[in-house]
Amino acid sequence: PLSTAAVYLIVGFWVARFAGRWVERKMARRSVGWNGTALLARLVSISIQVASVLLALIAVGASATGLLTVFGAFTVAIGLSLQDVFKNFFAGIYLLFEQPFRVGDRIAIRDVVGEVQGIDIRTTLVKNLDGELVMIPNALVFTEILQNNAHYGVRRLDLKVTTSSRGATEIDRLVRSELENIDEVRRPIPVARIVSSKPPELTLVISLMLDDTDDAEMKLLELVVIILADETVDVMSS
Incomplete structure (x- = not known):
């Protein structure tokens, strides 16, 4: 059991590292900002690492049902306490794949008009016409009417x-x-x-x-x- 658990951990962490680098290469081809690329790569890597740890614990005799119950309860508790953070996080993931705008595009959301600098964990970074950096919550960018003035060049x-x-x-x-x-x-x-x-x-x-x-x-x-x-x-x- 211990050797099996060790294999799960070693292979899992190796796959997590490889998958993270693969995501970085793929996202770089889509002209996504570095912050967004690192964010998504880290999410994929951590997910695989968590799965490998759970498999290792099951291999040494831990109850699969018990582990999943504890993990589920922990996930729900974290989700409720950080629901706004997760809402902005997953909105950012959507923006990375949908790409309604790119880094360098001039966009308008509500009363903010400026050039996109990147997508962070919780916010979209926009440099406004006064040269100030404005951090807009990703959930707001996701739900509001967005005007992309650079779409047609x-x-x-x-x-x-x-x-x-x-x-x-x-x-x-x-x-x-x-x-x-x-x-x-x-x-x-x-x-x-x-x-x-x-x-x-x-x-x-x-x-x-x-x-x-x-x-x-x-x-x-x-x-x-x-x-x-x-x-x-x-x-x-x-």
């Missing part, structure tokens, strides 16, 4: 221009002629539309689609600052 940028010195035609011509030189801006470039006219002020909005990268957005904004230096420009990104 583009993002929308609305330029709201308020002017009192130029006409709508001049603003439109100036902006469009300069945007033709930016490859990251998707074609066709839309015509500026007037949203408010209260003399002497005129307000126009130019809605652009560009590559979903911060570099593309920064390049565009730098150009706008130069060509519309005398106007008031508000930028809305989504």
Whole structure:
């Protein structure tokens, strides 16, 4: 019995180690963040280790029914006391497999808009537009309406221009002629539309689609600052 138990333990822990590494390789191919990969690999490894310990105890004479009863009661007690933690944990597992977003995608959940940094044990990490790291519970990400602005590889940028010195035609011509030189801006470039006219002020909005990268957005904004230096420009990104 002791030799059988030893075999169960040795083989079980070896298989657990191998399975953990296998999961890490598989998840790496899915472009999952390191935190999420390590989380899932650890879960698989621990599950196999626990199973091997139970088999070893049964091999040395422990009652299988008794062990399963104790283990079940222990699991229920832990589950009730840590139900919120487990809810976020399993929501994170679902997100890893379903992949509604990837690391680097810009998402919006409730009033949080930012770039995904990774999926942790309990939370999804998002860097918001102010450069702050926001930790959103995985269960909230799982149940709330989620907007993935990077799914199609583009993002929308609305330029709201308020002017009192130029006409709508001049603003439109100036902006469009300069945007033709930016490859990251998707074609066709839309015509500026007037949203408010209260003399002497005129307000126009130019809605652009560009590559979903911060570099593309920064390049565009730098150009706008130069060509519309005398106007008031508000930028809305989504």
